[in-house]
Amino acid sequence: MCFPSLELLADVRYAFGLPFYPAYEGQFTLEEKSLSLKIMQYFSNFIRSGNPNYPHEFSRKAPGFASPWPDFVPRDGAESYKEFSVLLPNRQGLKKADCSFWSKYIQSLKASADEAEDGPSAGREEEDQPFGSGLTEDLLGLPEFGSKTYSK
DSSP: OOOOOOOHHHHHHHHHHHHGGGGGGTHHHHHHHHHHHHHHHHHHEEEEEEEESSSSSOTTTTTOOOOOOOOOOOOOOOEEOOOOOOOOOOOEEEEEHHHHHHHHHHHHHHHHHHHHHHOOTTTTOOOSSTTTTTTTHHHHHSSOOOSSTTTO
């Protein structure tokens, strides 16, 4: 016998109306059902018009529409996004510190690889140093993972 699983990402569950599927009756709260209707409305508006805030509702069942979905405009680190929780708040800079860490780390890896391709530089004994040993100096200014500067 096969049992349906709830092992789907939250946005997929709500975007495809899983809270209304009879097999899951009673497993979702009224707030989660309302969230599902709002997300389906955003998605259907976007599919229909290219704008998730398009004023036409896809269903008469949809509750009062949530706050407008912000435009994605990358400027000075103010990337806006919609958090999929009951109130659908607008937020900014999702995982910004994590992305900053990886961006700097990748840049230092590229610099190290370019340095290795160019061969030994004057005044430096490359043979005695393992590949990538310069990375530690490049990353000394970065905060440690798990510190308060990193988002979870």
